[in-house]
Amino acid sequence: MGSDQFMTAAVLRRHGGPDVLELRDDWPVPRVGPGQVLVRVSAAALNNTDIWTREGAYGLPGRPEAKAGWRGPVDFPRVQGGDIAGTVQEAAADVPGTWVGRRVLVDPAFYADDREDAVPIGLLGSEADGGFATYVAVDAARVHDMSASPLSDEELASLPVAYGTAMGMLERARITSGETVLVTGASGGVGFALVQLAAARGTRVVALTSGSKAEALSEAGAAETVSRDADPAELRRRLDAAAPGGLDAVADVAGGPWLERLLPALRDGARWVIAGAVAGPVVTFDLRRLYLHNVSLIGSSMHTRSHFADLVELARTGAVRPRIAARYHLSDVHAAQDEFRRGAHIGKIVITP
Known part of the structure; x- marks a missing residue:
């Protein structure tokens, strides 16, 4: 040409x-x-x-x-x-x-x-x-x-x-069949891909999203959906019910306040993998919740x-x-x-x- x-x-x-x-x-x-x-x-x-x-x-x-x-x-x-x-x-x-x-x-x-x-x-x-x-x-x-x-x-x-970004997140955080993973921003491009790819490998997916998008996420493979607009007490109650022993992992594309809010919902030895910051790039959280519970915080780009x-x-x-x-x-x-x-x-x- x-x-x-x-x-x-x-x-x-x-x-x-x-x-x-x-x-x-x-x-x-x-x-x-x-x-x-x-x-x-x-x-x-x-x-x-x-x-x-x-x-x-x-x-x-x-x-x-x-x-x-x-x-x-x-x-x-x-x-x-x-x-x-x-x-x-x-x-x-x-x-x-x-x-x-x-x-x-x-x-x-x-x-x-x-x-x-x-x-x-x-x-x-x-x-x-x-x-x-x-x-x-x-x-x-x-x-x-x-x-x-x-x-x-x-x-x-x-x-x-x-989907490449989502695949990288799942692999780097070693998210496997039988585990329970929370996906933030689940209706967006990477979030929706995470729901589909995680469900396809046998992972139990809890999707954090707005209430109006819950049905589409359930169809994509989410076992449960939780409204991101829920008050903190209701959010924690729903997560405790979804993962009584604590979440195995969080696949996060939002950042912002979610890290501080959701860290207590993770089990000891859990992984938090993050590939986006649409809810805010600069965050505050209690480092003791990270190291006292042996939680891994993993950055994943593509x-x-x-x-x-x-x-x-x-x-x-x-x-x-x-x-x-x-x-x-x-x-x-x-x-x-x-x-x-x-x-x-x-x-x-x-x-x-």
Whole structure:
């Protein structure tokens, strides 16, 4: 595909409000480099990281209010979008030509080294151009063949960031069959993924959410739902009933006051894994409740190659099927982000170019 051709892309010019994300119809189609393929995007999905990257809401060490991407400065201009499903249109000379024409899911993570358990150090749509565009050029090593998957392209595109993050949380916290785990923010993208993936591995899920979304979470596999608006005494009573011996784990995407409120509900030796801070990034809690009860507090950012490979296998068999909350054309990316920010949806908001 010639470099003189152009495409539509949602391009971030700087940190700021919705106006800094420009919809361009004259953006150059990316040139395929060594080891890369060109993917024609069939679907992309929204995540918190898209909003936070635009706003520069990640802060810097010692400067929590500083404008920055999740790994620090962002190299503008940047095409956003970490969730990508599509079809390979072109392959570099050093990539097998058999990839051309294949339906694929793209792993959005950059890793620290070549190990299967290497930690992620970057993300498409943040450290490199992503999928809010007609085409994206990516390393062939990050595309996975989805020819046999029963999932639609929109469902596939809902998986990488949210379900990859959820898979990483469950694995890093060693959450297993027969345990009881509390999921905060359970109706959001990562929260809903946690409910589905944890239930699929035989874990008993207690979902913390607003009352209006309880039914959808029960259908997704939650054994019990608890309203986040319940008063502290009622919340503790419900959790004691759900896990009489204490919770085995908490999978938290909210942060904020929940750490202080819910730590007493954990059993000795429990794990608290956190991958988000939408309810507040700076928290206060009693450290004695942590060390006196041998509770592990685990930070989890996205997934490893191994975690993503496990997710790919679930996608190929259709063992987990994401819920699509809304669909938007790329030209309506601002409206899509606006609906995402309102948070009234359950599941994933998908964009098609």
